[in-house]
Amino acid sequence: MAAIFSRSIDAQVRQTAVGLVVAVGLFVVGWYYYALPSYTRVGYQPEQPVPFSHEQHVGQLGLDCTYCHTHVFESPHSNVPTAQTCMNCHNPKKANVKGTSSLLAPVRASFDTGRPVEWKRVHKLPDYAYFNHAVHVNKGVSCISCHGPVNEMKVVRHDQPLTMGWCLKCHNESEKSLRPVSEVTNLTWVPTAGQTREEIGKAIKKDLQVNPPMNCQSCHR
Amino acid sequence: MTAKAHETHEVAGANEPSHGRFADPLPRIPLVWGPTDFDQLSDQIAGITEQPQPNWWWPALLVTSALLLGGVLAASYLISTGVGVWGSNNPVNWAFDITNFVFWIGIGHAGTLISAILFLFRQKWRTSINRFSEAMTIFAVICAMVYPGIHVGRFWYAWFMFPLPNANHIWPNFRSALLWDLFAVSTYFTVSLIFWYVGLIPDLATLRDRARSRTRQVIFGFLALGWRGSTRHWRHYEVAYLMLAGLSTPLVLSVHSVVSFDFATSVIPGWHTTIFPPYFVAGAIFGGFAMVLQCMIPARAVYGLSNLVTIRHIDVMCKFILATGSLVGYAYCMELFIAWYSGNPYEWQTFQDRAFTGDYTWAYWTMMTCNLIIPQVFWIRWCRQTPWFVLLVVTCVNVGMWYERFVIIVQSTSHDFLPGSWGQFYPTWVDWLQMVGDFGLFFTLTLLFVRFLPMIAIAEVKGVLPAANPDPFMESEYLKVNGQYPTADHERAAAFGAPRPARTEVPESPEPVPSFLAAPGGTGKPWGAIAEFANPHDLLVAARRTREAGYQRLDAWTPYPVHGMITAIGRSRSRLPLFTLAGGLTGLAVAATMQFYLSAYYYPIIVGGKEFRSWEAFVPIFFELTVLFAAFFTLFSLIGLCGLPRLFHPVDHHPTFRRSSLGGFLLTVEAADPQFDPDRTRGFLESLGGKHVAVVEG
Numbered sequence: 001m002a003a004i005f006s007r008s009i010d011a012q013v014r015q016t017a018v019g020l021v022v023a024v025g026l027f028v029v030g031w032y033y034y035a036l037p038s039y040t041r042v043g044y045q046p047e048q049p050v051p052f053s054h055e056q057h058v059g060q061l062g063l064d065c066t067y068c069h070t071h072v073f074e075s076p077h078s079n080v081p082t083a084q085t086c087m088n089c090h091n092p093k094k095a096n097v098k099g100t101s102s103l104l105a106p107v108r109a110s111f112d113t114g115r116p117v118e119w120k121r122v123h124k125l126p127d128y129a130y131f132n133h134a135v136h137v138n139k140g141v142s143c144i145s146c147h148g149p150v151n152e153m154k155v156v157r158h159d160q161p162l163t164m165g166w167c168l169k170c171h172n173e174s175e176k177s178l179r180p181v182s183e184v185t186n187l188t189w190v191p192t193a194g195q196t197r198e199e200i201g202k203a204i205k206k207d208l209q210v211n212p213p214m215n216c217q218s219c220h221r
Numbered sequence: 222m223t224a225k226a227h228e229t230h231e232v233a234g235a236n237e238p239s240h241g242r243f244a245d246p247l248p249r250i251p252l253v254w255g256p257t258d259f260d261q262l263s264d265q266i267a268g269i270t271e272q273p274q275p276n277w278w279w280p281a282l283l284v285t286s287a288l289l290l291g292g293v294l295a296a297s298y299l300i301s302t303g304v305g306v307w308g309s310n311n312p313v314n315w316a317f318d319i320t321n322f323v324f325w326i327g328i329g330h331a332g333t334l335i336s337a338i339l340f341l342f343r344q345k346w347r348t349s350i351n352r353f354s355e356a357m358t359i360f361a362v363i364c365a366m367v368y369p370g371i372h373v374g375r376f377w378y379a380w381f382m383f384p385l386p387n388a389n390h391i392w393p394n395f396r397s398a399l400l401w402d403l404f405a406v407s408t409y410f411t412v413s414l415i416f417w418y419v420g421l422i423p424d425l426a427t428l429r430d431r432a433r434s435r436t437r438q439v440i441f442g443f444l445a446l447g448w449r450g451s452t453r454h455w456r457h458y459e460v461a462y463l464m465l466a467g468l469s470t471p472l473v474l475s476v477h478s479v480v481s482f483d484f485a486t487s488v489i490p491g492w493h494t495t496i497f498p499p500y501f502v503a504g505a506i507f508g509g510f511a512m513v514l515q516c517m518i519p520a521r522a523v524y525g526l527s528n529l530v531t532i533r534h535i536d537v538m539c540k541f542i543l544a545t546g547s548l549v550g551y552a553y554c555m556e557l558f559i560a561w562y563s564g565n566p567y568e569w570q571t572f573q574d575r576a577f578t579g580d581y582t583w584a585y586w587t588m589m590t591c592n593l594i595i596p597q598v599f600w601i602r603w604c605r606q607t608p609w610f611v612l613l614v615v616t617c618v619n620v621g622m623w624y625e626r627f628v629i630i631v632q633s634t635s636h637d638f639l640p641g642s643w644g645q646f647y648p649t650w651v652d653w654l655q656m657v658g659d660f661g662l663f664f665t666l667t668l669l670f671v672r673f674l675p676m677i678a679i680a681e682v683k684g685v686l687p688a689a690n691p692d693p694f695m696e697s698e699y700l701k702v703n704g705q706y707p708t709a710d711h712e713r714a715a716a717f718g719a720p721r722p723a724r725t726e727v728p729e730s731p732e733p734v735p736s737f738l739a740a741p742g743g744t745g746k747p748w749g750a751i752a753e754f755a756n757p758h759d760l761l762v763a764a765r766r767t768r769e770a771g772y773q774r775l776d777a778w779t780p781y782p783v784h785g786m787i788t789a790i791g792r793s794r795s796r797l798p799l800f801t802l803a804g805g806l807t808g809l810a811v812a813a814t815m816q817f818y819l820s821a822y823y824y825p826i827i828v829g830g831k832e833f834r835s836w837e838a839f840v841p842i843f844f845e846l847t848v849l850f851a852a853f854f855t856l857f858s859l860i861g862l863c864g865l866p867r868l869f870h871p872v873d874h875h876p877t878f879r880r881s882s883l884g885g886f887l888l889t890v891e892a893a894d895p896q897f898d899p900d901r902t903r904g905f906l907e908s909l910g911g912k913h914v915a916v917v918e919g
Contacts, residue, residue, distance in 0.1 A: 002873075003870075008869075
């Protein structure tokens with residue numbers, strides 16, 4: 001009576017099993033690499049209606065972050081400037097820096113009509129996560145911690161994952177990210193000689209009584 | 222022929238003082254009635270899955286799958302719209318969903334009780350019903366597991382329940398009874414599935430070896446993993462089964478205890494009691510046995526299984542229902558008594574509302590009637606031994622057990638501390654449809670199971686057949702004492718006929734057996750020699766003689782594990798339990814590391830005002846993961862030690878070899894044995910009385 005399976009079946013079964021294990025392993029590894037915000041969000045760099053270069057304005061000209069994002073030390077929300085701020089320099093009738101540049105046409109149109117420039121939003125937290133800019137910067141968390149080296153970006157890109165786990169990492173060890181409040185907007189700040197970043201951070205943590213909450217309702221209110 | 226080689230005697234002939242220390246006062250009634258032998262048993266059970274189904278099967282499947290479709294629609298509507306489509310709302314936020322969940326989890330308890338606890342207690346009557354009850358366990362737990370999946374509302378986030386690393390860096394709260402519940406239920410499901418599958422392996426081999434169509438051969442060939450009934454495999458298998466039974470025994474008691482913690486650890490009056498765990502476990506076994514009977518009695522009648530699932534089986538199960546029902550009834554009364562005696566005004570007003578004055582007294586008294594009062598009829602023998610009447614009673618029990626959960630869950634939440642938040646629960650059509658759909662799912666799976674898989678554990682029943690433990694008796698005196706049947710049960714058993722004595726001749730081979738069997742693609746060298754024997758006893762004697770003749774590498778191939786065969790082929794007890802132990806310790810270490818690291822260091826969070834490292838609340842998951850890992854290690858070490866899957870084996874070319882999973886008893890001597898010589902070994906096996914002796918090519 002003939003056997004049901006051929007002589008080679010067991011080797012085939014073993015190879016298939018190994019193949020399946022490898023495939024599942026690759027899928028899991030791939031999932032954790034490609035499907036999380038550290039891959040899907042980081043690097044998002046949309047083309048904006050006006051090719052505003054932070055590198056030029058901040059890096060080269062040395063504008064302070066708060067020159068445009070004026071409310072960040074007072075408000076939970078960090079504002080995007082209106083065209084009026086741009087027109088302090090770019091107004092053809094006043095300072096007239098590149099006052100006729102076609103690249104600035106949307107800014108001028110916005111200034112004339114009062115309708116805002118339709119910037120594409122890069123950083124967006126979900127509705128259910130409460131985030132207060134003022135609290136963070138007033139306790140010595142620099143802009144660079146969440147937004148990356150904006151002073152080097154020609155076009156703004158999403159630099160950090162902004163996931164909950166990423167938030168918690170800093171809340172757990174905030175001394176690693178704190179700096180003097182006066183240096184919060186100084187994106188090129190380095191610790192003064194003889195002190196490490198962590199020592200400075202610890203001192204500030206003590207001075208300003210920084211006690212980052214770890215409970216759910218701090219952010220999910 | 223004597224039966225001294227066997228340790229157990231399910232069948233005694235006339236009064237024989239040689240059985241153990243005490244003589245049986247009466248002839249012992251066999252577990253399987255009538256003249257069934259190994260081959261007939263394979264025919265009877267495997268035949269059900271091979272022949273066309275009876276006429277009612279298709280309409281029945283149509284009805285159950287229509288109900289199932291209703292459940293699918295209800296779940297789809299719920300998922301697409303939100304949990305608001307259920308009637309669950311303040312103050313009754315848990316209603317039909319959790320009622321059904323607990324109901325189905327409870328149903329799942331009988332299977333593991335029968336397969337594990339009764340196995341440890343050597344209640345061999347379990348062999349006729351364990352497969353069916355284990356299948357029901359699995360189907361019931363599937364029905365239950367629907368609810369944790371869908372009642373979270375956004376079911377695509379259901380994976381949040383599992384401790385998986387994720388971008389939020391948050392982990393489940395290991396101090397929550399709901400998480401213990403998840404671990405308990407998923408461990409229970411997994412271990413039950415492993416237990417069921419391990420039990421199925423020899424029977425899948427039987428189906429494979431009986432299969433005529435290529436499709437069935439291949440499907441069951443793969444599922445059976447190349448099981449051939451080798452004694453070298455049986456020796457691991459028996460120990461693995463024992464290990465799984467040992468692991469499942471505390472598990473079956475733990476699952477409903479943990480489910481009861483969902484309620485008992487909260488402070489709602491009517492929930493916050495220490496009686497819950499034992500009371501829930503007793504109730505689960507009670508309801509589980511009722512559901513087993515509910516399905517088994519019709520199946521037994523339709524498929525003519527009354528020789529295997531005898532009236533005595535039904536009788537014993539009814540006694541279980543009586544015992545556990547009385548335990549549950551005691552718990553009901555004690556709960557009520559303590560509510561009054563404790564002097565706790567909230568507890569007492571809840572129970573007054575539940576039993577006497579409230580909106581749900583009708584449900585409470587339905588529960589009391591169905592669970593406490595009606596099963597008391599099982600004190601009467603006629604009530605236990607009349608299948609249609611048993612069916613009526615167990616239907617009441619199933620209804621009553623559903624109402625028990627309904628009363629506990631809905632009534633307690635509808636009437637808690639504040640009169641301002643008292644209110645009723647009104648089920649919506651989605652609630653009803655979902656519940657009906659569960660029954661559809663359960664019975665659809667059951668119908669498919671009886672259609673495609675052997676509903677009685679063939680290999681296990683073979684081990685308790687009278688033919689496996691032959692005892693001499695006189696045909697005219699069968700089950701009689703001094704020419705009279707001592708009890709009605711003896712008369713009933715005898716009416717099925719006397720057991721057929723084990724056959725003494727090997728049946729003919731369907732095709733001539735050449736002395737050397739060439740196999741296509743073979744090595745040209747012999748693998749070994751095969752001989753078939755008529756019955757287990759002859760095989761045992763032959764194996765011993767072969768060992769005595771100096772052969773080392775021999776193996777016996779039998780449809781069920783034959784006592785004494787392991788030592789007869791020169792092997793000792795399996796070391797598989799070491800792997801089980803390693804698995805258990807690994808599971809414990811994983812559970813401890815995971816919970817301490819995540820709860821005390823990675824994301825320390827205060828729960829219930831306890832210290833971060835307080836370990837008491839981690840115990841349920843210590844236990845669950847210990848059992849889960851031990852079960853997985855047992856399964857994989859069984860497969861590994863047996864060298865499975867081995868879908869091809871040189872012996873497959875022997876014309877009668879596949880009888881090893883039906884009713885044949887074969888002996889092989891391998892060519893690797895130093896004493897092996899094709900002609901001499903073949904001659905030796907023939908001299909032992911072996912038939913169809915052949916040397917097969919490797």
